[in-house]
Amino acid sequence: MNLFNIKNKVAVITGGTGVLGSSIAEHLAASGVKIVILGRNQETINEMINSLTGKGYDAIGIAANILDKESLEQTRKKILRQYGKIDILLNAAGGNMPGATIATNQTIFDLSMDAFQTVTDLNLNGTVLPSIVFGEIMAQQKEGIIINFSSMTVERAVTRVVGYSASKAAMENFTRWMAVEMATKFSNKIRVNAIAPGFFIGNQNRNLLTNEDGSYTERGKNIINNTPMKRFGEADELLGAIHFLCSEASQFVTGIVLPIDGGFSAFSGV
Numbered sequence: 001m002n003l004f005n006i007k008n009k010v011a012v013i014t015g016g017t018g019v020l021g022s023s024i025a026e027h028l029a030a031s032g033v034k035i036v037i038l039g040r041n042q043e044t045i046n047e048m049i050n051s052l053t054g055k056g057y058d059a060i061g062i063a064a065n066i067l068d069k070e071s072l073e074q075t076r077k078k079i080l081r082q083y084g085k086i087d088i089l090l091n092a093a094g095g096n097m098p099g100a101t102i103a104t105n106q107t108i109f110d111l112s113m114d115a116f117q118t119v120t121d122l123n124l125n126g127t128v129l130p131s132i133v134f135g136e137i138m139a140q141q142k143e144g145i146i147i148n149f150s151s152m153t154v155e156r157a158v159t160r161v162v163g164y165s166a167s168k169a170a171m172e173n174f175t176r177w178m179a180v181e182m183a184t185k186f187s188n189k190i191r192v193n194a195i196a197p198g199f200f201i202g203n204q205n206r207n208l209l210t211n212e213d214g215s216y217t218e219r220g221k222n223i224i225n226n227t228p229m230k231r232f233g234e235a236d237e238l239l240g241a242i243h244f245l246c247s248e249a250s251q252f253v254t255g256i257v258l259p260i261d262g263g264f265s266a267f268s269g270v
């Protein structure tokens with residue numbers, strides 16, 4: 001048996017047009033997985049699907065709102081019509097947003113509760129809802145894999161990003177909760193895990209970590225100083241962990257959060 005064979009599985013990727021989601025989609029497609037990209041912008045989705053199908057991969061894209069159950073249920077119908085099953089759900093949609101971040105000249109007492117709510121909706125509800133809508137099919141199939149996207153901001157207080165951190169922390173708890181729910185009530189072939197990427201330069205944090213000339217900001221330098229490997233991660237460095245969690249190689253692994261962080265979470269900073 002090839003422990004890492006994931007050919008012909010059907011994977012739904014929310015945030016599939018993002019920096020990490022698109023790199024993962026490309027890898028899974030190249031491994032023979034049928035890809036469903038969920039995104040917000042039809043044009044960006046089309047570009048990505050054209051690029052994947054142009055390489056001979058099997059992929060479709062659907063514009064859907066991950067915070068709207070009805071939109072997700074419509075999406076689920078389309079996926080089942082096309083592929084007849086859902087094996088893998090990657091909840092990659094998420095992130096920080098400017099309003100929910102404490103600016104350098106502000107304190108917690110300046111926090112906008114509206115922004116806090118919006119970032120919580122995205123990172124917590126935006127994982128819970130797709131897990132319910134697509135997880136229901138996995139419950140019927142008695143088989144499936146859900147992978148959530150957490151962050152280093154859960155274990156350690158990372159200054160400024162209060163709403164992002166709190167919502168990712170709640171999402172980690174949900175990961176464990178859902179893992180127990182699925183294994184005890186439906187099937188021990190349904191597994192729910194999360195990855196916790198360290199610091200990867202992406203659309204949401206580029207301005208926080210790098211200056212226009214490409215040099216690191218003070219915050220960027222602080223992160224590197226607290227990362228034993230002394231560098232930021234590259235999107236393709238998540239692929240091995242994702243592949244492992246999607247495959248039989250991890251068949252007794254559920255409810256975990258796997259850090260991919262160059263040692264950040266292990267380091268005391270001293």
Ligand SMILES: NC(=O)c1ccc[n+]([C@@H]2O[C@H](COP(=O)([O-])OP(=O)(O)OC[C@H]3O[C@@H](n4cnc5c(N)ncnc54)[C@H](O)[C@@H]3O)[C@@H](O)[C@H]2O)c1
Pocket residue numbers: 014015016017018019020021039040064065066067091092093094095096122149150151152196197198199200201202203204205
């Ligand atoms: N890049 C990093 O360093 C890093 C580190 C830790 C965790 N993460 C997490 O990994 C995931 C992917 O990050 P990324 O760097 O690829 O980010 P990204 O911004 O490139 O991609 C995020 C995707 O989520 C989608 N999205 C945002 N709000 C949405 C909404 N309301 N409805 C539907 N889709 C929405 C965006 O359209 C985008 O495609 C996120 O959950 C992020 O929090 C990223």
